[in-house]
Amino acid sequence: MSESLQSTSHEEAGADTDHIPPIVQFLPLQKALDLARANSLWPLTFGIACCAIEMMAASASRYDADRFGAGVFRNSPRQADLMIVAGTVNLKMAPIIKRLYDQMPSPKWVIALGSCAICGGPFDQDDNYAVLQGVEKIVPVDIFVPGCPPRPEALLHAILELQERIKSGSTNATRA
């Protein structure tokens, strides 16, 4: 069984832990599926703070994320396979993000956009009582995009990078 097809379990990150890899594997079919998935990422419309505006800019006219097949923002987590966490995650929001992630069908990927989503950003200082120190504490993250806020190009780069990883089968996503 090829290593790349094994699901990477993320116990500490809270992903499905009881997941069992399929017994029969179809390698060429899997590859074709990966290719298709990589080129039609459907992100969840989900902005929390400042970084969300740059996410909108990335999908609007000048930067046009549609060129890479990642411009179909879905409003329901059940139709999305990419979660872009754009903004400061606080402790009131954290359980909701976890739930949204759980509602997304597998395989699914997460991009942490901006320093807030990575580590709490400018707000994780002086024992801040409200802010979560990075979204990785609640959902498994594939790509981190630094910046405060990152430029739209940075998000596009992240999407391209994610596509490469999906194609080579080396992401955190659980396969079902």
Place this chain on the structure above:
Amino acid sequence: MPLEPEAVEPVAEQKAVYPELIERLRKAGATEVSSLDYSKSGMDVDAQVTPQSLCAVASILKHGHFSLETLVGVDRQPEFEVLYLFKADNEGPRVKLRAKTDRETATLPTLTNVYGGADWYEREVFDMFGVNFIDHPHLRPLLLPHFTKFHPLRKDFHGAPIVIPEDTVEIPELDVQAATKLGQSTGLRSDFFLNMGPQHPSTHGVLRILLHVEGETILGGRCHLGYSHRGTEKLAEKKQYVQFLPYTDRMDYLSPLNYNWGFARLLETATGIESTPRAEVLRVIMCELSRIASHLVWLGTYLLDLGAITPFLYCFEDRERILTIFERATGQRMTTSYIVAGGVRNDVYSTFSLEISELMRDMRKRLVEYDKLVIGNEIFLMRTDKVGIISPELAIEYGVSGPCLRGSGVDYDARRDEPYCELYKELEWKVPFETGGDCLSRSRVRMAELEQSVNLVEQALLKLEDGPVRSKVPKIFKVPAGEYYSVTEGPRGIIGWYLIADGSQIPYRLKVRVPSFANLQTVEQLMPGTRVADVVSILGSLDVIIPEIDR
């Protein structure tokens, strides 16, 4: 360190500026009423009230058509003090009421019977300081999660992360009482509740509204805030004044420059530092550009909510052009930190004026297009005309400001009515206002403001003369002890900064009065009786920014 409450010395010799008002406040039970110097403290009248006389004094102000601007909680150590800031229409004074309560009992009477708009403010103070407001109809945490057990803005709280209980599911708190009351008058009854948000495309961020509906008709609704609360005000008490500047960008990220200006003005009021003429012109140009960019985002996303996708693409292209200018001038597209005490951070680049005048020329053409495309559109008219009417009385009672206030026929704009920048007086422009009070009026006001901002930028460019862009500012920035308030007009309304300084490099208490907070509060009043789809229309027309509300 305990701080003396009377840090601002009342100006003793100066004649009372508003003798009649002061006399009436005294009669209603206010003690220690004095007039303050507006240019130094940003307030005109200061009055101490007892818990018993609070409502009586506030009623006097209510009759004088004062609007409640904000509540500021302060931990004076040992006792708590709550400051009520009021503003009269156009030329009138700003009044500050101070009510004290000791640490053990920590109770004050509620003001919600007099000013409906006190509702959320009191809940915020309850959250942050644990002050109980007796007879408040709905005293629950507003910004913090319901499982927190501490009051972060108390001085003896030194920060501990909230521990999320294992089984946290936010329990929907149903406002059955209010809804059933309304249901009785309409003859409708229902036990169906609809949850909207916090992940919802039309709430523009993470706002949650719990709707009580019968079919498509809304019987009542409650907003839940705090999903983007970041503890900025507590952070401010640990940061030096200069270090806090970047946080001002991140409150309202659609108009960071306007927030920068408000904060810079606060520090200038407090320290007496003056900015240079070139810097003033640059401030006006940058802030008006920022207003245009912000209104463009509003236009694009509002129409997206109402089902039109094309305008969004146009608006964002125009906005990108403005952001390119911001980036070249300040180094950042959004989080600019450009306007600082004493001027602006650095001078602009050589083709600055040229690029902007070119952009403004194109902008004018675009505005005509937008007007035709949008405001005349039949579907747009159907979704907005006579929907979500804010009456002038409601607007004043709730402290609504900005285009929402002007859409309700109240002609107030801080740029014109507060003397914070001489340049606005010299330039030729007018404050647009409409009388309908509905979503359409608010939209029209914003469209007209876009045009006025283009006017302002074009005229200001002609006034740009060579000179220094920043006056001398001491390396170690200290603010003399006292209380200061500054008001500027942002794209969404009045941005107020209230500072209590103790003479050090760090604020003792910094409170920001954000426009969206008051504007959003009206939504609970507007919803009953409308349809579910109207909520989207109303929310969009208020143009709220959630991280600004939650701070």
